[in-house]
Amino acid sequence: MTDTKVDLSRYHNVLSRKHQVIRLLWSIVWAVFVRPLPRSVGSGWKRFLLRLFGARIHATAVVYSSAKVYYPANLKMNAYSCLASEVDCYNVDWIEIGANSTVSQGAYLCTASHDITNPLNPLITAPIVIKDQAWIAADAFVGMGVTIGQGAVVGACAAVFKDVEPWTVVGGNPAQFIKKRIIKE
Template structure:
């Protein structure tokens, strides 16, 4: 079930109305309870179990992806993770819009992927969902923030606590708030399985 924001002229969040349908809110409430009871306490190596729970709620997760127990995933059906992709401890995956994490991409501890924003010029404060794409081999470092609509190109690095509201070029290292390019990164290919 893909989330689609409600029309704010009918249901304005400014006056406390919900931004998503009742069905969406019920699925997310159920998801929260399932993760809390069946995943949030599990030992770190139980990635397969956490993958299974996410898949039951519509996530498309590769069999080698690793998701840690303390992640916060808003709506699993808006999440795609490739081979050997990692979502580390304490990551917030606020997938109001689709979030795709490519093969061998790493989202480090405490990072925040935020695929929703509001139209600040709209008196109804319309919620806007924009997809985030983290390409293969990219690294979103500890406590970094990736905003709505951003694509982190293949092999791009967003340094610790950096903030990206614009696309990150492939094989480039970014730091700061707002994120600015620091230097190019050496390109490589994926290591062989088991290495």
């Protein structure tokens, strides 16, 4: 054990003033012009606003009104992808959601943390990639640097800290392999 102490009085936010101003404006725009809308109403309007703030979002992607997107410029949503009700997309780093993939209600996508080996706890980030045809079920947590493979399913309330293989089902905390995902015709 060391005598090193954590002293957060010297912590420095590495995000630029420009980034902070854009975040403030984005938060106001989403709160005023989107949050009051019912669930999936106004998809075109929501896509327009997300694009206005830098998101790369396909014309068929759906974002529910209660979803939270931290920084639109770090978001890419492909065809028929969905961020459902109460999803928290904390995309300090890049998040890509593949075609025909769904992030269900209450899920948390987290691309940032802090370096706990450094006494100043500096911010660290890594992208999240959700491949095509994947499903992140309700209240799941996906951590920074994780890739969810094509066709994979992350079970409800799972906590994912490592990559998930394609066409598998994982669940639990930490998430573990449950079975292969087989699509019946």
